[in-house]
Amino acid sequence: MPRRKKGSPVHGWVIVDKPSGVTSTQVVGAVRRVFDARKAGHAGTLDPMATGVLAVALGEATKTVPYAMDAEKTYRFTATWGEGRDSDDAEGAVTGTSPKRPTRDEIEAAVPRLVGTILQTPPAYSAIKVDGERAYDLARDGEAVALAAREVFVRSVALLEMQDADHAVFEMVCGKGTYVRAWVRDVALVLGTLGYVSQLRRTAIGNFKVSTAVGLETLKGFMHSPAAFEHLKPLSTALDGIPALAVTGQDAVRLKSGNPILVRPQLFARISEAVQADDLQGLTVFLSTGEGEPVALAEFAGGELRPFRVFNFG
Numbered sequence: 001m002p003r004r005k006k007g008s009p010v011h012g013w014v015i016v017d018k019p020s021g022v023t024s025t026q027v028v029g030a031v032r033r034v035f036d037a038r039k040a041g042h043a044g045t046l047d048p049m050a051t052g053v054l055a056v057a058l059g060e061a062t063k064t065v066p067y068a069m070d071a072e073k074t075y076r077f078t079a080t081w082g083e084g085r086d087s088d089d090a091e092g093a094v095t096g097t098s099p100k101r102p103t104r105d106e107i108e109a110a111v112p113r114l115v116g117t118i119l120q121t122p123p124a125y126s127a128i129k130v131d132g133e134r135a136y137d138l139a140r141d142g143e144a145v146a147l148a149a150r151e152v153f154v155r156s157v158a159l160l161e162m163q164d165a166d167h168a169v170f171e172m173v174c175g176k177g178t179y180v181r182a183w184v185r186d187v188a189l190v191l192g193t194l195g196y197v198s199q200l201r202r203t204a205i206g207n208f209k210v211s212t213a214v215g216l217e218t219l220k221g222f223m224h225s226p227a228a229f230e231h232l233k234p235l236s237t238a239l240d241g242i243p244a245l246a247v248t249g250q251d252a253v254r255l256k257s258g259n260p261i262l263v264r265p266q267l268f269a270r271i272s273e274a275v276q277a278d279d280l281q282g283l284t285v286f287l288s289t290g291e292g293e294p295v296a297l298a299e300f301a302g303g304e305l306r307p308f309r310v311f312n313f314g
Contacts (some may be wrong), residue, residue, distance in 0.1 A: 007038035011059035011313060013068075017213035018046050023172040031056045034219055034228050039103060042215070043068035043205060043238070047181075049091055053210050060294070061235040070252045071206025072155060075172045077197050079184045084194035086216075088123045088181035100193035101165040110190045111157050114183060114234045118181035121149040122207040123181050140248040152178040167198070207240050235294050235311065236286060243271060244286045252289050254293060256312065260304040271300065 014031050018024070024045045032040040041062040043055040052075075057065050058096045081101050085092030102110070153175035160169045172180060188195030203210045214231045222228035236244065249259045263271070263280075270282055280300040287295045287305070296307035 007032075008036045008261060010035045010037040010232070011058060011311075012057075012061050012235055013208070013237050014056045014058065014231055015208045015213040015233065016054045016056055016293055017215050017221065018051055019211055019216055020049055020116055022216070023048050027054050030216060030220060031235040032058070034223050035232070036224055041065050043071075044073065044202075044209075046202060047087060047089065047200070049089075050200040052200075053205050053208055053213055054202075055205050055208045055238075056156055058232070058314060061238070063297075063309050063311065064238040067242070068205060070176055071208075071238075071240075072173055072175055073178075073202060073206075075174070075180050076160070076201045076203055077170055077172070077180050078163075078185070078199040079168050079169070079170065079188070079190075079195050080166055080198040081188060081193050081195045083196060084185070084188075084302065085196040086124065087196075088179075088185045089197045089200070092268070096194055098193040100191070102168075102191040102193060104159070106191055107159055107162075107168060107187075110187055113190055114155050114187050115157055116263070117151055117153050119149045120152045120179065120182050120186065122179050123185070150177065152176075154178060154183065154220075157183075160182055205221050207237060212280055236288070239286050239297075242286045244288065245271060246290045247287050247295060249289065252287075252295045255287060255298065255305075255307045256310055258307060258310060260298075260306040263300065263305055267284060267301065 014035075016027055016031060018027050024042055028040050028042050031037075035058060038071050039059050041057045043057065046052065046054055055068050057068070080090070081092055084096040084098075087093075087096050091098040104143050154176070155173040158171045160166050160171055169306055172178075172183065174180075180200055184195050184197050203212075219228065219231060222231075247255065247261070254261050271283070271285060283300040285298050285300065285305060287298055287307075289295060293313070294311040296306040296311060297309040298307045
């Protein structure tokens with residue numbers, strides 16, 4: 001007799017406004033307990049000191065996590081000048097000091113040098129794996145961590161305010177893999193000083209906005225309560241920008257079994273219209289039933305839609 005799975009088959013996204021002082025893993029665990037969900041994950045770690053949008057996927061929504069992680073993210077953060085920290089944030093040990101305090105004009109002149117596609121060396125205290133271990137675990141054990149620089153994309157950075165000579169508040173829109181802590185460290189060096197992130201808040205991941213997020217303590221108050229489901233967003237929320245099409249019941253059965261379906265002329269026309277393109281080779285499509293139940297993510301290839309992620313709601 002097969003062993004019964006623990007938890008309930010809950011599927012969808014919960015957008016939490018993460019408080020400071022807890023890890024992303026702790027937030028995911030709390031959300032999972034509130035919904036008694038079998039499976040949970042998240043789209044993009046926030047450091048314990050950081051606050052804001054943490055997108056938690058439950059059940060089959062975990063299969064859409066890569067699409068949420070690829071979405072651009074928006075951060076509001078405070079840079080503190082005059083000190084370097086080994087973690088590049090307020091929780092690290094001081095590694096150096098500088099008397100230099102940049103002016104507004106100097107900051108606004110330096111920022112464009114770190115916008116666009118740039119090379120960035122991640123902080124030693126990061127979740128990147130080195131020989132199978134997390135860099136932050138090695139750094140905490142006192143080991144020297146040398147991470148390779150990599151290309152990241154910073155769409156925009158705006159200087160919002162300068163509270164005093166020691167602090168500047170920015171807003172950044174950036175792509176996957178960009179570290180705000182590393183950006184502040186690097187812009188400080190361009191400015192001839194040292195710097196670290198003293199406050200960090202993520203305000204958006206793609207369509208997931210902090211304005212529609214639920215506080216963690218508020219959510220905990222709905223433990224195993226139907227009221228919690230008011231904060232559960234559809235699985236498809238993370239698939240903005242991917243063409244969505246409805247399929248017939250027969251095609252849905254084939255797709256859920258992992259089998260491709262032929263792209264008939266009518267379906268081809270609908271896909272072409274949706275993406276405004278004649279060449280659909282390699283296109284990813286989100287397929288659901290006429291009733292709106294997600295079926296699969298499929299790729300257009302050789303006149304077929306071939307499922308590569310199938311959603312099962314058992």
